[in-house]
Structures are given as C-alpha cells and as structure tokens.
Amino acid sequence: MGLKEYMNDIVEAVTTTAKGMRITARYGVDPKEEVTLQYPEERWEIPAGYRGFLNNDVKTCTACTMCVKVCPVDCISLESVRGADKKMVLASYDINIGRCMYCGLCVEVCPPKSLKHTSGYEMASVARGELILHFIAEDAAEIKARVARQVAEAAVKAEAAKAADLSSDLSSEAARAAKEEAAKGEPKK
Amino acid sequence: MTVRTDALPTQEMTINMGPQHPSTHGVLRVILTTDGEVVTRAVPDVGYLHRGLEKIGERVTYAQFMPFTDRLDYLAAMNCNCAWAWAVEKLAKIEVPERAEYLRVIVCELNRISSHLIAFGSYTADMGAFTPFLYAIRERERVNDLFEMLCGNRLTYNYARVGGVSGDAPPGFLEKTKEFLDYFEPKLDEYNNLISYNKIFVHRLANVAVIPAEEAVAYGLTGPNLRGSGVPFDLRKDEPYSVYPKFDFKVCVGTGERGTPGDCFDRYMVRINEMRESVRIVRQAVARIPDGPVMAKVPRLFKPPAGEAYFRSECPRGETGIYLISDGSVNPFRLKIRTGSFVAMNIFEKVTRGLMIADIVAVIGSLDIILPEIDR
Amino acid sequence: MEALARSLMNAVPLLAGVPLWAVTLLLIVAAAVVILVFALTFEGVGSLVLRKVAGDIQARIGPNRVGPNGILQFLADGVKLVLKEDIIPANADRLLFKLAPYFVFVGSFAAFVVVPFGVGLIAADLNIGIYYVMAVTSLVVVGVLLAGWASNNKWALLGGMRAAAQIVSYEIPVGMALIPAVLVAGSLSLQDIVRSQGGLLGIFGWNLFHNPFSFFSFFLYFTAAQAETNQTPFDLPEAESELVSGYNVEYSGIRFGLFFLAEFGDMFIVAALATACFLGGWNVPFFHAATLPWIWGNLLSLGVFLAKAFTMVLIMMWVRWTLPRLRVDQLMRMAWKYLVPLTFINLLGVSLWLLVFKGKGIPAMIASLFG
Amino acid sequence: MSHDPAHGTPPGKGGAGASAPFVASAALGPEAHVMVGNADLFVNWARKSSLWYLLFATACCGIELMQAGASRYDLDRFGAVFRATPRQSDLLLVAGTITHKMADRVKRLYEQMPEPKYVIAMGSCANTGGPFYKDSYCVVKGVDLLIPVDVYIPGCPPRPEALIDGIMKLQKIIMQRKNYGAKA
Structure with missing residues (x-):
C-alpha cells in the first residue's frame, strides 16, 4: 500500500463519515422532519375502501351463503333455517376475525351488499374466544x-x-x- | 479474502444462527461451522416457515388463491398478485383491459420500490447502521399509504384479479403517486451520501462473496442477484409481459464499482439503481395511463380449460414463476411456484466458505432473501 | 483525603476525639457514595438521552409517555430490570457469571474517582491520574471476557473474544493519543493537565489548539476511545445483528442492567477525559473560576465541565446513530495500521514541537507577537 | 418460575412472578397493605412502561411490527424497544405464522425469557392459524396451543395502530396485576 493510497483511505473515511453525519444532523435538528404519529391521540385518516373488520348487516342479509363459500379460510360460519315465508332466516352469523385474512372476497360477492368492511382495526382482546364476532345476539337454538x-x-x-x-x-x-x-x-x- | 487456517491447530465449533436471529430476515437457520471468526461452512436449514402454499393452491379456487399470493412474498405482495393473475390469464387466455395492465405495472413498480427499500434498510441495519433502516421504512410507509388508498390494505393487498384489478384507482391516486415520486427520487441520493458510499460500508461489502457471472447463471440466480453479477437479464425486457415494452427503462447491472463485479456491494447497488428505474417506469405509466374498464369479463364460476401454463415475472427478489396445470375444474390440478429467494439459497453455502461471521450477515442481506418465498 | 480529614477535624471540634483513620474512611465512603449517585444518575439519564437523540435523528420522538415527556423512562427501566428474574444458564460457570458484570461496572465507575469536575471537585487528585484511568478502565475487558466465557454460549464467547482483542488493541492508540496532553502539562495528574490549559487565552488555551499535532491527537483519541467503549461503529462485542447481543446474550435482569449502565459510564469517562485533556476541562473561557468564592467557583467550573463533556457524549451518540459497523479484521487493521502509527507520529510531532518551541503553543506565540 | 399458589400470584398467563422476599409484607398488618398496594402500583408501572420486546418476526406481521417500531408509529414512545436476545426481553410478540417445525423454538424462546414475561399473539396466524387454518398441514393453529398468551390482536396483518392498541391493552392488564401482599 503506497503512502498516497494510505492517505486517500483516511481522507475518504473522514469525508464520507462527515457527509453521513451531516444528513443525520439535519434530521436531528430539524423538527419538521419528524413524522411520528402519536397514535392514541392522533390517528391516521382511514381511506374510504379500507378493509378493516367485517360487519354484516343481518337485517338485509339473505343467508345465501355466498360469503361462506368464497371464504378461503372458512372464517364465516352461518346457520340458517327456512322460514315460514320460504325465505332463509339467519340463526347465527359468526365471523372469526382471528382467522379472517381480510382479503375482501366475501364483500365482493355479497349479493345484497350486507357484508361490508368497516374501518375498525383495534380489537385487542384477552381471550381467543372474543375474536369471534356474533352478529346475532339471540341464541341460534332459540x-x-x-x-x-x-x-x-x-x-x-x-x-x-x-x-x-x-x-x-x-x-x-x-x-x-x-x-x-x-x-x-x-x-x- | 483467504484466511490461513493451517498455521495453528484450532478447534472448529458449530454455531446455530437462527431461526430466531436479528439478521436472518425471518426464520432462516444457518448452521455455521467456524474456526474462530472464520466460517468454514455455512449450511442453510430452511423450512421453518413452510406453510404448504402450493398445496393450498390446489385446494382453493383460482380467485381464492389470490390472497395467499400476498403471503408468498409479503414485501412484494403486488408483484405476486399480478404474477398469479398473469399466470391464470395465460392459462385461460384472457384479454385484460389496458388500463388494468397499466395499473398493475404502476403497483408492481411501486411495490418494487417499497420492497427494495426494505432490502436496503434491513441491509444497513444488518451492517450496524440502524438509522437508514428507519428512513427507508419512513419512505415505505408512503407507498403503503398509496396502496391503502388503492385497495384498502397496507401489506396484503389482494388487488389483482383474474382478468383485471379489483378496483379502479380512486380519484387523487395518480396525483399522490406523482407526489410520492417527486418526494422519493432525491432521497436516493441522500441514501447514497448517508451510507452507500460510506467508507466502512463499502469496505464491508466490496469484494465480499463474489458470484461470477457464469456461476450466477449456473446456479439459476435471477433478479437483482443475477444482475449484480453483471448479467443483464431482466424478464421485463427479455421476455416482455404486460405493457412493459411500452416503457423506457434501463436494466441495472453490477459493474464492480468498488470491487469485483458480483460482490455484495454490486448486488446492493443494483437495488438502489433499480429503485430509480422503477420511479421512471411509474412516471411514464402515470402519464400515459389510458381510460377504460379495469376488469375483463370473467365468469364468476371461473373454470379455465384443461392445460398447463408457466408464467414468469420479474419480482423484486428475482423470477417468480408460476406453473399451473388445470384439469378444467375450479381448482388448479397442480401448482408449482418458483421463487428467487429459494435459488439464492442454493449458492449460499458456496459463496460463504472462508468468510467471517459478519460477512454471513452481509451475504444474507445482499441476497435479499425472504423466508416465505424460500419455504413457501 | 487524609489532608482533608485533618482539616475537617481541626474545623469541627466535635470530631476531635475520633481517630484520624475513621474520619478518612468516612470521607472516602461519602465521596464514593456521591460519585456513585452521580454516576448512576448520569448513566440513567444518559440512556434516556441516547434514546431521545436516536429519536431525533431517526425522524421520530423517542420515549415520551412515561412521566412528563418521558423523563421517567430510565427509572422504569431500572426498576423493571432490578425486579426481573435473574437467570443463570444451567451450564454456566456460576461464580464467573455472577462476577463479570461487577468487573465491568467497577471498571467504568472507579474511573470517576479522578475525573476533575471542578476547581476543587475531584475525589482523588492522583498524581498518576491518566495512568489510573487507563488501568482501571481496562478492568472492563476482564469483565467482558469473563461474561463471554462464563455464559456457556457461543455467541457470548465470540463477543468476549472480540472484546478482548479489540480493547487490548485500542488501549495503545488511546494511551498514545493522550500523552501529548501529558507532555504539554508536564504532569500525569488530570487536575494539573486542566490547570495547564487555563490562562486568559480563552478557548485558545486548550490543548486542542496548542499545536497541529495535539489537534490531531484529539481526533485520534476520540476515534480510538469510541472503540474502547464499544460504541458503534466499533460495537463488535455486542454486535446486535451478528452476535445477537454478544457477550451479554445470556444476561438478564440486574446483571444486564449493570452492563447497560457501564456502557454509559464508559461513554462519560471518554467524554470527560477528552474534555480534561484537550478541551480545557473545567476552565471557563476568559475567566478564572478559582478566584471566585469556593462554592461559586466550583459550581461554575462544574457546569462548564459538564457542558463540555455532555457535548462530547452527544457527538458520540450522533456518530453511533450514523455509521455502520466494522468487521473484526477491519477493526484490527484500523487499530494497527492506521491509529497506532498515526498516534506515534503525532506523539513524535508533539515532542519535537515542545522541544523546538520550548513548550509554547501557537496561540501563545501569536499572543506574544501582539505583546 | 413455576406458578406457586402460596405466593398468591394470579394463575396462568404470563405469570407475574413475584419475588419471594416481598411476600412476607402481607403479614405486617393494614398499614403494610397500603404500602404494598403502592408498591404494586409502582412495580406494575415500571413493568408496563418498559416492555422490551423480543425481535422475533416470522412472517408478514413482522414487517408491520418493524413499521410499528419505526418512525411513523414509534413504539419507543411507550418505552418498548427491541432486544435481540430473549434473556433481556419482557414481551414475546409472536408476529407471524408458527409452523410445526418452528413450534418448539417458540416454546424455547418463551422459556428463555425471564419472569415476568408477557406474550402477544399478533395477527391471524398467531391467533388461530389464520389463512393457513383450513388447508395447511403444517401450521400451528394458534400460538396459545404452545405458550400462554396475554393479548390477541386480530388483523392480517394488524395495522401498527392495532399493535399499539394491543400493547396498551397489555399495559392495562399489567397494571391490574397483584404482585405483593396478595392474600396467601
């Protein structure tokens, strides 16, 4: 290694380090560069089509089981019986949001558009059972x-x-x- | 670099690196045989994330497999989505509206940027500089915001559909994309100043784990790993698909800028330069996107004709090839996915011989592997 | 200490009956407690500042929800670490495993004894101050090596070995880079070195500006000392992305806490030495702090000293959050091929300068030109 | 490490392992109870404010975990920093799919962590096996089959906000823990 190369090495190390440090210093000093969202107080505006937790409007649901059939992971379970007026009556409609992969396929196929993604995303729970959403409060057997x-x-x-x-x-x-x-x-x- | 190990009688030791290790990019396990700091052998042990994606693909319908492709390469979910859609379209010979193809190209290239950002960021973090990693993720968040606006999710998009895309770009999306590109392009120079040409960083990467061009081809490397060795092979150019022929962009190859062609630095630099090229492609696509429908007529109960198709597309981690056999039913009869990371793992043992432990980390990072692609 | 004890006994008649050794002992203990409290406070606050600085540099905020603006973060961390389960791995060498953190902690903490905080604020003005610091901080390497060995973990062993090689190598440039200050002052005592940089030349009295060689000495010292304290880019012993956590990989709870504290203690010692040897120590520019009443003079000089030292600490953090890490062979090359020769050349240069110019620095010569 | 009913720690999850010497204060009388209550409060506060999580990402959720730790969401604000080694972490964030091959590693990681330790199952895969529940032959159907889980966060992957929400939920749980002076 020649002396010139040796000195070059040192100079290059110092200059490239200084360059990098100038950039980090700019970020360190400039408060405008801070991008943090202080979550519980500030929230990101959820865009219109956000695929959050599923919600089924059981009043308009026709119990056609399209969503159940299209779901790749079987996270929707639906029980229905044929009512007196020949229409299907929902006995239970559960979505296991702990298994759901939020792909939105069920929403796309829903004929009455009763199944929709909400903008909800926070539902931390302490028990695995809480992750199953029951859309019909009444007991299915009843x-x-x-x-x-x-x-x-x-x-x-x-x-x-x-x-x-x-x-x-x-x-x-x-x-x-x-x-x-x-x-x-x-x-x- | 060659290290003499015959000078002193020493004892080799076997170290388990992973599956929980900060820089194995997931759950890769590498069994290192080392002589002090010098690695005499590094054998990757894969399969800690084997989820049977190909088997799942044979049990669900063509449309239902789309969300699973998100999980195939979660850093470049859009590319995998589109690859699946293109493969099925090739199988069933479906014409896709041009606007949909443009949208696919835009999201693919945006996702290439965000994927390379993670590759860049996690690589610098592996090298010990944590700050560029956070800068990279900050930029990635903006891409995520764009995708969230487009398809409603941040990471697992499920955007493409067989025959098009799930939805047209919402108003303001293209403008926001342009805004992002204007914001992002200068950042690349900033990264170069901050870390790429940093003396320490260059010394850590240059001349480490050199993969000569012939060897890279022989081992079947694809994507940036192959181009890093100086082979200008890019499926977007060499086997054009979608509307890529309409765009003007350059294939970035490693030139041995700071060392030997095919070293870690070249592979790193190819990714940085590719981000620039992706920006160019997106700019052109945004400027020229035609109006029209975004979805072709595809029957709801989609049954492609019996036959087979192999479609390969250029994903951020190399060629993602999808081999499909259809028996005319709603499910694929056989599905095989070829991924870039898996083949990159093949050469790992060869290039890491005689390196130091710190270089193992550098090699893993420079190959930019991702575990679900390896294990599937 | 003995002299202080004697004067205290003279001043306070109540102590007249107490034997001299007891008062001395009491004073020593008191000084130790004061320093320990200072060191712990600094180390706690240091960890918080480190995270805040990291936050600033990384375009985020850093801890801000524990206590007002996050200032209680270090307290929470400390209490949590103390109350954690203390795991000793099954096949570890139990005695050495327990001993190692104390070596490291003592190594960093004992050096506080000779740090000249102010005009009269020094626990023990040893006439071999610098030598003592160098010797005592070397205890850290023993602790780190023990930790790496005793953990019965291969990552830890690698970390320990790296630390041993690294710290032993970098002792040389660190020592050689400090000697110019010793030569200028003509004393090994840190207090003497600081006093020699006084005078009304303001900041030009500092050794930093004494002559070109001492100027470079400062930077060489700072670089080498970063390596000695295992800061990025030289944090190979605990290289998070390579060795998981290096020598402390098996440590949990308070034992890890001691390593954690020692890291910041080391940082402060380096900053304090750099301040004392090159940046004028507690000297207030254009002002003689010693002429003030005892209490005010000391407070003022303490403030000045801490301000300088903390600036140095901030710069170390800034470097830490910017640079990538060296590889182990590059680290050795840097020590033996770059830093060691350069520090020796520097030492030669300073010696020749002092010989030729009869100990006068450039500022003094310029000042003498103007009368 | 094992749960000792005599110490009155709440059974099961995460195990608020109280150190034995403090338990004696229960016998000191009513004033001691006030003190013990305050001590509980203080200790819990310290524990919840300093949740160092293990850098353990297996799949997609790992990226969201990184992004939660990065500039935009900044987990550091909550005092949560990542540690690479389980010995120094308090919180095991299971972020991603756990396969059968990985299962015993997860268990070992959990066992390597010192008490008190907490587990968050992040995302569908860790909750129930998620997308791979139905057709995959090699995925553990919920990490709670391996280790006790304190908080489940739904989402595939959960947004970083949802992760922070889960961590805040865990903090609430920690604040309710009784460490010292619980009735023997």
Missing part, C-alpha cells in the same frame, strides 16, 4: 325453535285450510308430519 314453531304453525294453518275439503284422519297425519319436521329443525345441542 331462533331455530322459534322458526320451526312458526313453520309448524303455518303448516298447521295450511293443513287446516285444506282439511276443510279433505278427510279428518289425513289432516291429523299432516299435522303429525309437520310436528316431526319441527322436531328435526331442533338444534343438535
């Missing part, structure tokens, strides 16, 4: 029983209307069948 009762009543009513023309033993059999159907609708639990 709903099912109620709907089954309604169906049975409707069936009985329809049968009663029919019974006006038909023989009596037939109508009693129909009623029994309706009751059986109601019993089948009972939850497994």
Whole structure:
C-alpha cells in the first residue's frame, strides 16, 4: 500500500463519515422532519375502501351463503333455517376475525351488499374466544325453535285450510308430519 | 479474502444462527461451522416457515388463491398478485383491459420500490447502521399509504384479479403517486451520501462473496442477484409481459464499482439503481395511463380449460414463476411456484466458505432473501 | 483525603476525639457514595438521552409517555430490570457469571474517582491520574471476557473474544493519543493537565489548539476511545445483528442492567477525559473560576465541565446513530495500521514541537507577537 | 418460575412472578397493605412502561411490527424497544405464522425469557392459524396451543395502530396485576 493510497483511505473515511453525519444532523435538528404519529391521540385518516373488520348487516342479509363459500379460510360460519315465508332466516352469523385474512372476497360477492368492511382495526382482546364476532345476539337454538314453531304453525294453518275439503284422519297425519319436521329443525345441542 | 487456517491447530465449533436471529430476515437457520471468526461452512436449514402454499393452491379456487399470493412474498405482495393473475390469464387466455395492465405495472413498480427499500434498510441495519433502516421504512410507509388508498390494505393487498384489478384507482391516486415520486427520487441520493458510499460500508461489502457471472447463471440466480453479477437479464425486457415494452427503462447491472463485479456491494447497488428505474417506469405509466374498464369479463364460476401454463415475472427478489396445470375444474390440478429467494439459497453455502461471521450477515442481506418465498 | 480529614477535624471540634483513620474512611465512603449517585444518575439519564437523540435523528420522538415527556423512562427501566428474574444458564460457570458484570461496572465507575469536575471537585487528585484511568478502565475487558466465557454460549464467547482483542488493541492508540496532553502539562495528574490549559487565552488555551499535532491527537483519541467503549461503529462485542447481543446474550435482569449502565459510564469517562485533556476541562473561557468564592467557583467550573463533556457524549451518540459497523479484521487493521502509527507520529510531532518551541503553543506565540 | 399458589400470584398467563422476599409484607398488618398496594402500583408501572420486546418476526406481521417500531408509529414512545436476545426481553410478540417445525423454538424462546414475561399473539396466524387454518398441514393453529398468551390482536396483518392498541391493552392488564401482599 503506497503512502498516497494510505492517505486517500483516511481522507475518504473522514469525508464520507462527515457527509453521513451531516444528513443525520439535519434530521436531528430539524423538527419538521419528524413524522411520528402519536397514535392514541392522533390517528391516521382511514381511506374510504379500507378493509378493516367485517360487519354484516343481518337485517338485509339473505343467508345465501355466498360469503361462506368464497371464504378461503372458512372464517364465516352461518346457520340458517327456512322460514315460514320460504325465505332463509339467519340463526347465527359468526365471523372469526382471528382467522379472517381480510382479503375482501366475501364483500365482493355479497349479493345484497350486507357484508361490508368497516374501518375498525383495534380489537385487542384477552381471550381467543372474543375474536369471534356474533352478529346475532339471540341464541341460534332459540331462533331455530322459534322458526320451526312458526313453520309448524303455518303448516298447521295450511293443513287446516285444506282439511276443510279433505278427510279428518289425513289432516291429523299432516299435522303429525309437520310436528316431526319441527322436531328435526331442533338444534343438535 | 483467504484466511490461513493451517498455521495453528484450532478447534472448529458449530454455531446455530437462527431461526430466531436479528439478521436472518425471518426464520432462516444457518448452521455455521467456524474456526474462530472464520466460517468454514455455512449450511442453510430452511423450512421453518413452510406453510404448504402450493398445496393450498390446489385446494382453493383460482380467485381464492389470490390472497395467499400476498403471503408468498409479503414485501412484494403486488408483484405476486399480478404474477398469479398473469399466470391464470395465460392459462385461460384472457384479454385484460389496458388500463388494468397499466395499473398493475404502476403497483408492481411501486411495490418494487417499497420492497427494495426494505432490502436496503434491513441491509444497513444488518451492517450496524440502524438509522437508514428507519428512513427507508419512513419512505415505505408512503407507498403503503398509496396502496391503502388503492385497495384498502397496507401489506396484503389482494388487488389483482383474474382478468383485471379489483378496483379502479380512486380519484387523487395518480396525483399522490406523482407526489410520492417527486418526494422519493432525491432521497436516493441522500441514501447514497448517508451510507452507500460510506467508507466502512463499502469496505464491508466490496469484494465480499463474489458470484461470477457464469456461476450466477449456473446456479439459476435471477433478479437483482443475477444482475449484480453483471448479467443483464431482466424478464421485463427479455421476455416482455404486460405493457412493459411500452416503457423506457434501463436494466441495472453490477459493474464492480468498488470491487469485483458480483460482490455484495454490486448486488446492493443494483437495488438502489433499480429503485430509480422503477420511479421512471411509474412516471411514464402515470402519464400515459389510458381510460377504460379495469376488469375483463370473467365468469364468476371461473373454470379455465384443461392445460398447463408457466408464467414468469420479474419480482423484486428475482423470477417468480408460476406453473399451473388445470384439469378444467375450479381448482388448479397442480401448482408449482418458483421463487428467487429459494435459488439464492442454493449458492449460499458456496459463496460463504472462508468468510467471517459478519460477512454471513452481509451475504444474507445482499441476497435479499425472504423466508416465505424460500419455504413457501 | 487524609489532608482533608485533618482539616475537617481541626474545623469541627466535635470530631476531635475520633481517630484520624475513621474520619478518612468516612470521607472516602461519602465521596464514593456521591460519585456513585452521580454516576448512576448520569448513566440513567444518559440512556434516556441516547434514546431521545436516536429519536431525533431517526425522524421520530423517542420515549415520551412515561412521566412528563418521558423523563421517567430510565427509572422504569431500572426498576423493571432490578425486579426481573435473574437467570443463570444451567451450564454456566456460576461464580464467573455472577462476577463479570461487577468487573465491568467497577471498571467504568472507579474511573470517576479522578475525573476533575471542578476547581476543587475531584475525589482523588492522583498524581498518576491518566495512568489510573487507563488501568482501571481496562478492568472492563476482564469483565467482558469473563461474561463471554462464563455464559456457556457461543455467541457470548465470540463477543468476549472480540472484546478482548479489540480493547487490548485500542488501549495503545488511546494511551498514545493522550500523552501529548501529558507532555504539554508536564504532569500525569488530570487536575494539573486542566490547570495547564487555563490562562486568559480563552478557548485558545486548550490543548486542542496548542499545536497541529495535539489537534490531531484529539481526533485520534476520540476515534480510538469510541472503540474502547464499544460504541458503534466499533460495537463488535455486542454486535446486535451478528452476535445477537454478544457477550451479554445470556444476561438478564440486574446483571444486564449493570452492563447497560457501564456502557454509559464508559461513554462519560471518554467524554470527560477528552474534555480534561484537550478541551480545557473545567476552565471557563476568559475567566478564572478559582478566584471566585469556593462554592461559586466550583459550581461554575462544574457546569462548564459538564457542558463540555455532555457535548462530547452527544457527538458520540450522533456518530453511533450514523455509521455502520466494522468487521473484526477491519477493526484490527484500523487499530494497527492506521491509529497506532498515526498516534506515534503525532506523539513524535508533539515532542519535537515542545522541544523546538520550548513548550509554547501557537496561540501563545501569536499572543506574544501582539505583546 | 413455576406458578406457586402460596405466593398468591394470579394463575396462568404470563405469570407475574413475584419475588419471594416481598411476600412476607402481607403479614405486617393494614398499614403494610397500603404500602404494598403502592408498591404494586409502582412495580406494575415500571413493568408496563418498559416492555422490551423480543425481535422475533416470522412472517408478514413482522414487517408491520418493524413499521410499528419505526418512525411513523414509534413504539419507543411507550418505552418498548427491541432486544435481540430473549434473556433481556419482557414481551414475546409472536408476529407471524408458527409452523410445526418452528413450534418448539417458540416454546424455547418463551422459556428463555425471564419472569415476568408477557406474550402477544399478533395477527391471524398467531391467533388461530389464520389463512393457513383450513388447508395447511403444517401450521400451528394458534400460538396459545404452545405458550400462554396475554393479548390477541386480530388483523392480517394488524395495522401498527392495532399493535399499539394491543400493547396498551397489555399495559392495562399489567397494571391490574397483584404482585405483593396478595392474600396467601
């Protein structure tokens, strides 16, 4: 190593270090360069299409199970029964946000647009069970029983209307069948 | 650098580096056999993040696999998204509207910037300078904001769709992108002044782990790792896809600026220069983006015809090739993903022989590996 | 101490019956406690300042939610560390493992004894002050090596070995870079060195401006001393990204806390030595602090000294947050190929200067030109 | 390390391991209880204000963890800095997927941390296995099957704000811990 190279090394080390230190000093001194967002007090404005936690408007949900089918991770579980007016009635609609991957596929396919991403993102919880969102507060079994009762009543009513023309033993059999159907609708639990 | 180890009888020791180690970029485990500080052998042990992505791909539908590609390379999720979309489109021969292709190119290049920023930042952090890492992440946050505005998520975007993209650019997105580019371009010079040409940094990287061009080709390296060795191979130029032929950009190669071509410094510098080129591409794309739809007509129950397709695209970590066999059903029959990081791991053992422990960190950083790509 | 004890006994009649050694002992203990409190406070505050400086440089804020503006952060850290479980790894050498942090801590803390904080504020004005500092801070390497060895962890062992090689190598340039100050003052006592930089030349009385060689000496000392205190870019013994945490990788709780404190203690010692030897120590520019009443003179000089020393500490932090880390062979090359020859050349230069110009510095010569 | 019911520490999660000598103060009478209460408050305050987390990132959430620690969100404001070694960390942030191959490493890391230690499961993978719950054959379906978890943060990955929210939740939990003088 020649002397020139040796001195060059030293000079280069000093100048490049000084250059770098000038930049860090500028950041250190200039308060405008600070980009910190003091989170609990200041918040980042969430853009319109943000894919936060899912929310299902159960009033407009038709229980078509499109979301369940499209979900790649099975985080949506849905139970429904056929109501008296032939429409599906939601018995339970749970989303496991601890398993959800927030891909938004379910929102895209939802026909009545009842399933939507909210802008919520904070839901730290102390128990794993808390991560399952229940959108229907009522117990699924109760709903099912109620709907089954309604169906049975409707069936009985329809049968009663029919019974006006038909023989009596037939109508009693129909009623029994309706009751059986109601019993089948009972939850497994 | 050669180190004489025959002078004194010494005992070798075996050290476990990882899976929890600050600079293995995740859960890579390297089994080091060292003679003091000198590494005689470094064997990578992969598989700590094997999640069976390819198997999952065979069990879900084509559309459902899109969010999983986000997790394939979470630093460049957009590139993986688009690669999957392009692959499926190639399989099913779907024409994609031009606006969608432009949007894909914009997001891909933006994501290349943000991915290279992490590569740059974590590399400097590995070298002991923590501050540039935070600067890099600060810039990356801006890209994340853009993506969040575009598709509603910061890291796992799920933006591309088979046949287009999930949504058009919201009003103001293109302006914000331009704003970001104007902000970002001078920062690159700042990084160069701050650390790239710092004497210590140069000395740490130059002439370390030299991969000659032939060897890089022989080992199947792709992306910046290959270009760092001086091979001007870029899929965007050499096997053009999407609308890349319409843009004017340069393929950055390592020139042996501060040492031998193919050393760590070259691989590092290629990434820095590529960010500049990506800025150029995005500028052109933003200026020329046409109007029109962003989604082709694709049936909801998408069933590509039986057949196979291999599509490769230039991701920040090299070629991401997707090999698909379809049997005409809703699921792929077979899915194989080729990733840049995995092949980079092959050469690891060869180039690290005789280096020091600190150089192992430098090599891992310069290959810019990411574990889900290796293990999948 | 004995002289002080004697004068104290004369001043206070209550102490007349007490034997001299007891008063001396009492004084020594009192001085030790004062220094310990100062050192701990400095080290605690130092860690906080380090984080604040890091925050500023890195475009963020740093701790600001613990206590008003984060000033209680170091207290929280300290209390937490004290109350942590103290783990000794199963196959560790238990005795050495326990001993190591105390070596390191004592090594950094004992050097505070000869730091000239003010006109009369020095615990022990040893006539071999610099020599003492060099010797005592070398205890750190023993502790670090013990820690690395006793932990029964290969990363720690590597860290310990690196530390041993590094600190032993850098002792030489550090010592050689300090000798110009000794030569100018003609004494090894730190208090004498500081006094020699007094006079009404203001900042031009400092050794820094004494002659070109002493000017370079300062920078050489500062660079080498950074290495001796394991600061980035020379933080190889604990290189976070290579050796996980280096020699202290297996330490938890208060034992780690001692390492942590010693780091800042070392930092302060380096800054204090640089101040005392090159930056005029407690000398107030254009003013004789010694002419003031005892208490005011001391307070003023203490303030000046701390201001200078803290500036140096800030610069060290600034360097720390800017530069990348050297590799171990480069570190050795830097010591033996660059710093050692340069410091020797410098030493030669200063000696020749003093010989040729009869001990006069450039400012003094310029001043004599103007009468 | 193991939970000792005689010391009255709350069972299970994270284990607020009280040091034994202080427990005796429970027998000192009512004044001591006030003191003990204050001591609890002080100790908990110190612990919650200085949550050093282990630099342990396996997958996507690790990037959000980094970004939370970086300039924009700055975990350092809460006194949370990263440590590379488990011996010096208080908080294990499980950020990312844990595979079966990785499982025993996670357990070992947890065991290497000194008491009191806390665990946050960040993101879907750590919570339940997340995206890989259904079809993957090699992913641990929730890190709570391996180690006790204090706080679960949903999100895939959670925003840095959500992570900070989780850490603040953990701080609240720490403040409610009874370390000393709990009824034996």
